[in-house]
Amino acid sequence: MATLDDIAKMAGVSPTTVSRVINNYGSLSEKTKTKVFAAMKELNYQPNSLARSLKGKKTQLIGIILPGVSNPFFGQMVQEIEDQLFKKGFRIILCNAGNDANKERAYLRMLMANRVDGIIAGAHNLNIEEYQKVGLPIISFDRYLSETIPIVSSDNYHGGQLAAQSLLAAGSKNLQIITGANRPNSPTNNRLVGFKEVLDQQSLDFKLLEIPFSSSPNIKGLKIRELLLKKTIDGIFCTDDLTALLVMQQARELGIRIPEDLKLIGYDGTDFIQNYHPELTTIKQPIVDIVTMMIDLLLRRIDDSECELESTYTLPVKLITGVTTI
């Protein structure tokens, strides 16, 4: 692969001049510039970013740590992150951490070794100290990591409230919430809190079913079927849309009609759900805004590691009404 020296020789100028052209500094005549550009094109030259970064330039690399990308929500989020960062001249190293703390730890070390400019973290199997000693700009999605790491999330609390209100407005009396296992330090727990608060105000009770995030859809489906067979509930809030799809599936099989016998509302409202399951009422997280905010904050931290940021940024959710709560 061609180096800066090769270009210099071919263009008949000094290496310094080539570097000046690349970095556009010092005074240069049009003639040399074109000569150098021609040589660069001729040899299909790309400045070695390893060498540039080593010499102090930024790597223009951002690490993205998320549970995974096969889930439509994180898929869309990664796509949006990639899209926005690309326009700003950054590339991303994708780190699917799953539920695996060791993997997340390994990735953190790798990102340090690769001298990424910053990290967006949304998978949180690690405890706080491990994130604190990374010493890189970090922004967190939906999870409390440390004093100095800002959290961006949707308004989970209000989302929970909206869900409860919608089900009640649709006439449900016996409510059920199906949620992932309660995690420490996660603002997503507020979906439950907001939901509960609305019901408490009306002195209403509700049932709670926790299914670990890591459960397979089959297992989840089975637990849901068990639930539906009791036939005591007439309104369900699932704290993610995919689980809501499973409820629809099981209800269909059991001959339970939605919305006649059972009202249903989900959470996330990805493009995927809106396009392919517009029938589902859901709480839409503003993915674009969330990403815009995370990137804005991250770039500020990268520019100035001392800059003061809020500890939490909460973005509004939106109720998308489908036919499952009519």
Added chain:
Amino acid sequence: MATLDDIAKMAGVSPTTVSRVINNYGSLSEKTKTKVFAAMKELNYQPNSLARSLKGKKTQLIGIILPGVSNPFFGQMVQEIEDQLFKKGFRIILCNAGNDANKERAYLRMLMANRVDGIIAGAHNLNIEEYQKVGLPIISFDRYLSETIPIVSSDNYHGGQLAAQSLLAAGSKNLQIITGANRPNSPTNNRLVGFKEVLDQQSLDFKLLEIPFSSSPNIKGLKIRELLLKKTIDGIFCTDDLTALLVMQQARELGIRIPEDLKLIGYDGTDFIQNYHPELTTIKQPIVDIVTMMIDLLLRRIDDSECELESTYTLPVKLITGVTTI
């Protein structure tokens, strides 16, 4: 961030010795090793991969160029690629090229600049020459790129055959295929070829609807509705599952019953579809095998850039029977 010299000082040894510990070469006593490891731990040291790579070591980075990751098929594929590569000590730079040739071109340059060890390419907006002059190990998914770049794909031809056979076996007489716009150099066109071949053998005719990949689901839905309103067809093969979902949606709205009035079969068979839409009959691409094969080939090329590889690797598809073709 701590450097090798810092470690040397702290451990009271020479920089060379530290490097010897890191790279495990030369002869070393247990005592020094533990001293050095202790210092590395103490300072949370990570060897600067930029410097290492500059000195000739591999970057352990692989570029993944795909249309995008919000589509469940590519989402699952990326997840699988990431998973397998992580276990082999590689990280991935994710490049969503969409339908944008300029973006793909820019990414190709960036990957060269970053000195990635290799590339897996599955988005193909560029012509062959641009890929040829990259000069890095490349493996292609489902697209012809150049003489020297191996293609891995599922058996699209047989998939098309299976689809036709299933619809016929289910009793359909008036068949329709809905596919993305025909692309040059794409083995996926063989889905249509295989489909056609089965019908030709039985002297049967069929209708063809092409909808560009880039169309929004709403547009696609509209075109499908138009099609269904004619009510002349009783069997549809969609060359991707998401389009099949749209058919189901429109059919439901129009009161067309599946499978009573209309048989339906899709293509891809992602985990997502199998978990959340098991009712849909589909042709399953062996994503895991495809990825395993691509990575195997890529690593061989990385190890030995001269190694001889086949130009095409075709992996078998599988019919997943749901209730839409009963």
Added chain:
DNA sequence: TTTGTTTTGTTAAACGTTTGACAATTTAAA
């Protein structure tokens, strides 16, 4: 012609590592 300005070149150090050559020290075996 002289003067000043613009452009280009030369040289060298630096980024953090790897690696080879060679010397010095420690340890173990004879």
Added chain:
DNA sequence: TTTAAATTGTCAAACGTTTAACAAAACAAA
């Protein structure tokens, strides 16, 4: 004790770039 082997150290060059300091040309204007 001598000898050999194992361990560690010193030194320096290299990877491909950036950047500063300074010198040398080329060019234009007075």
